[in-house]
Amino acid sequence: MNFDLLLFDLGNTLIHSPASWPPVFTRANRAMLDSLHRDGVSIPAEAFLTQIQEHLDRYYAEREVDHLERTWLASLKDFLKVRGFGGVSQEVLRRALDAMFSITQTNWVAETDSIPTLSILKNAGYRLGMVSNASDDRNVMQLVERDGFLPYFDFIVTSAACGMRKPRPEIFRLALDHAYVPAERVAMIGDTKKADIEGANRLGIFSIWIRRRAVQLDPAIVPGAVVETLSEIPSLLAGMADK
Numbered sequence: 001m002n003f004d005l006l007l008f009d010l011g012n013t014l015i016h017s018p019a020s021w022p023p024v025f026t027r028a029n030r031a032m033l034d035s036l037h038r039d040g041v042s043i044p045a046e047a048f049l050t051q052i053q054e055h056l057d058r059y060y061a062e063r064e065v066d067h068l069e070r071t072w073l074a075s076l077k078d079f080l081k082v083r084g085f086g087g088v089s090q091e092v093l094r095r096a097l098d099a100m101f102s103i104t105q106t107n108w109v110a111e112t113d114s115i116p117t118l119s120i121l122k123n124a125g126y127r128l129g130m131v132s133n134a135s136d137d138r139n140v141m142q143l144v145e146r147d148g149f150l151p152y153f154d155f156i157v158t159s160a161a162c163g164m165r166k167p168r169p170e171i172f173r174l175a176l177d178h179a180y181v182p183a184e185r186v187a188m189i190g191d192t193k194k195a196d197i198e199g200a201n202r203l204g205i206f207s208i209w210i211r212r213r214a215v216q217l218d219p220a221i222v223p224g225a226v227v228e229t230l231s232e233i234p235s236l237l238a239g240m241a242d243k
Contacts, residue, residue, distance in 0.1 A: 001206065001240045005181045006121060007172075009190030010132040010140065012213035014114045014149060014230070017107045028103035029053060032076075035099035039092040041085055055079050059135075067168045069159035072097055072135040101139045110147040113231040118152040120234045130156040131175050131188070133195055137161040154179065166192075167199025176203075189233065193221040208233065 008014060017024075026049075033048050059075050073093050080088050122128060130153050134140045137160040144150050155178040159165040162174055176183060183204040190196025193209065193216045200207040201221070209223035210230065225240075227233055 002185070003126065003187045003206065003237065004185040005127045005129060005176075005179045005187075006237075007129045007131050007175055007186060007188045007200075007205070008153075009166075009188075009192065009196050010130060010134070010143070011108070012191040013111075013189060013196075013210055014118075015108045015110050015143065015147065016213050018109055019107050021107065024104060024107045025053065025056070028100040031103050032096045032100040035096040036080075036088075036092070039095060041080065041088055041092065043080065043083060043085055047083070051083075052079065063165060067165040069133070069135065069163050069165050071137075071160050072139075075135070097136060097139075101136065101142070105139070105143060105146070108143055110149075111230060113229055115148055115152075117230040117233055118149065121237075122152050124234065124237075126237075127179060127181070128153050129175050129179060131166060131171060132156070133159045133165045135160055166190075166195035167202065169199070169203055172199060172203050172205060187224075187237070189230075192216055193218045193223075197221050197223045208236070 029049055029052050032052070033043070033045060036043060055075070059070070063069060073090070076093055076097065077088065080086070118128065130144070132140055137158045140156065140158050140160070144153070144156060155175070157171060157175050157178065159171060162171055164170045166172070176186065187206040187208055188196055188200035189208045189210060191210050191214045193214070197207040197209050198221045206225075207223045208225045208227060210227050212228055225236055227236060
């Protein structure tokens with residue numbers, strides 16, 4: 001098998017989070033609140049810090065039901081409106097989110113084999129794309145640029161930008177349309193069985209499951225190939241091309 005296009009997931013595939021998330025979210029929520037207060041949104045601190053996490057938990061759970069992506073900006077706007085702070089400008093909301101992401105981004109670290117693997121694949125002639133489930137497109141682009149991934153990718157599709165999350169077929173079709181490549185000439189590399197592997201399988205995209213950060217182990221979802229690390233992918237693809 002030969003592939004013209006390789007699609008990569010981002011979180012827990014090219015980057016990972018070394019620290020536990022709850023304390024990070026606590027600091028991030030505080031940073032978001034402080035930004036809102038600086039901009040004159042006088043929501044009480046105790047109520048905000050308690051309720052924003054409950055709101056987040058519901059937000060993350062709901063989007064896994066229909067796999068539609070409501071952006072973090074829209075969600076924060078609704079959260080404030082329900083609590084009597086309607087009419088907050090896009091600029092104020094954006095500053096608050098940027099303050100939050102400035103904290104959460106510190107808990108995303110590039111895998112040591114990400115850049116070497118991307119470089120080998122790019123030099124071998126593969127086109128590379130990214131398909132990422134994310135609530136904020138700007139946050140993804142900042143992470144990609146920070147970690148030096150941007151030059152390797154022909155395009156980046158996020159669920160925040162298109163409104164649909166993996167495994168919905170529409171987000172994968174957007175990637176295929178970007179590249180003008182048929183599904184049978186594409187491989188998807190990711191850690192999440194439901195989103196990355198099942199989503200790719202449904203469209204006839206070859207799926208490669210990377211296990212080192214995987215937490216979803218559903219045996220009913222079968223990938224086309226399994227690797228432990230990114231560094232195994234070039235030799236895997238070379239072996240497949242020889243067959």
